[in-house]
Amino acid sequence: MKRxxxxxxxxxxxxxxxxxxxxxxxxxxAEMRVLAVVRPPEFGDExxxxxxxxxxxxxxxxxxxxxxxxxxxxxxxxxxxxxxxHPAEQIIRHAEEWPAxxxxxxxxxxxxxxxxxxxxxxxxxxxxxxCAVLVAR
Numbered sequence: 001m002k003r004x005x006x007x008x009x010x011x012x013x014x015x016x017x018x019x020x021x022x023x024x025x026x027x028x029x030a031e032m033r034v035l036a037v038v039r040p041p042e043f044g045d046e047x048x049x050x051x052x053x054x055x056x057x058x059x060x061x062x063x064x065x066x067x068x069x070x071x072x073x074x075x076x077x078x079x080x081x082x083x084x085x086h087p088a089e090q091i092i093r094h095a096e097e098w099p100a101x102x103x104x105x106x107x108x109x110x111x112x113x114x115x116x117x118x119x120x121x122x123x124x125x126x127x128x129x130x131c132a133v134l135v136a137r
Contacts, residue, residue, distance in 0.1 A: 001024070001030055001101040002031060003031050003032075003102075004025050004030050004101065004102050005095050006032060006104045006105075007105045007121070008064070009036060009087070010036075010059075010063045011106055011108070012106070012108075014106040016106055016137065017104045017135075018067060020104055020136040022078075024102070026074065031078075031079075033094070034079070036063065037083055037085060038057055038060060038083070039056075039084075039087060040053055065080075067080065087121045095130055099131070100131050102131055102132045103132070103133045103134070107135055108120075
């Protein structure tokens with residue numbers, strides 16, 4: 001296992017996923033990629049949508065910067081990336097294109113309504129990822 005992709009949204013589950021992935025990467029000498037996905041709003045005019053996406057990107061860049069700072073002295077190659085799209089689709093796409101040996105996701109992220117209406121990102125990734133998926137609790 002040489003490539004570990006971590007889905008990160010800033011939630012408690014994502015923080016656990018990051019910690020677990022970092023532990024595996026250190027033990028296995030694997031490279032990590034931390035992926036944050038900005039979900040565009042489903043409704044809104046173009047200017048409003050662009051503003052929401054830009055604010056979300058800034059938010060995720062700040063979150064990832066704090067992870068980068070906290071892991072700077074670790075002996076692991078970590079790349080941080082922010083993309084726009086549906087989280088599960090982007091995670092799967094990046095796992096295929098990189099290609100990842102394992103994807104690590106948190107057990108729960110987002111809001112209660114997201115989990116019930118849209119379905120679990122983790123569940124979708126488990127069902128469609130091209131590699132092993134570890135769900136951190």
